[in-house]
Amino acid sequence: MQNTTPPARPAEARRADAARPLYRERLSPSLWMLGSAAVVAPMAALVFVQFDGALSLAIGFAVGILVVAGMILGSPVIEVRGTELRAGRAHIDVALLGEPVALTGDEARAARGTGLDSRGWHLIRGGVAGIVVLPDIDPDDPVSSWTISSRTPDRLAAAVRHAQTAR
Structure with missing residues (x-):
């Protein structure tokens, strides 16, 4: 009988996976x-x-x-790498974020306008239609949410969810 257990992955391969971003987007100008x-x-x-x-x-x-x-x-970069979300110069561990909400169309327009959380952290670019809203669940953080522009908000939200479950 053959052993069907896959060989353990070397630590170098695991580190390489952690170093590779799950999601990366540059919010370049139109x-x-x-x-x-x-x-x-x-x-x-x-x-x-x-x-x-x-x-x-x-x-x-x-x-x-x-x-x-x-x-x-000089355009900001949005990146999910390992268990960290980076948006421009700001960064946060995804464990401190709630369920991401990807918005497009009229919902995104409202989230950038009248629905914009005044206590939140924002990275909003003109000409980028999509928005991802991430609740900040850290009780010690005065910021209540992160609102980030994205050309592919569904992919960004999925990358954050994946990073949250990979912990």
Whole structure:
């Protein structure tokens, strides 16, 4: 009779799984915002056109690239890794969060507007339609909930649930 028990996973493999994010999303600006920011390129070129035409075009192009790259790289990242939720610079253990609620459409619009919890922590981006609301169940935390914009709120909520059950 053969042994059908799978071999134990090495500790390195378990650490690698914990290091891999369950969910990751960058809340980058919309194409309209990036296009609007790129308008600084011709403005910068006009400032330097009095010195040299070719130099002013190069400076304008460089300024436009730097502004757009800065907007993208400076965008907040939402990540669920191990048992921790990170939203921008803030982070919390998922054990301190209640059941996540993924909202889209009119429900998300209301959650960002009149339904927004004034005692909550918010990471809301314009142009991102979905919202995930996570109750904060930590009795020592003055924050009552986390409200986070997400392009895929159902996936973010599922990742938080998975991290909560993986404890």
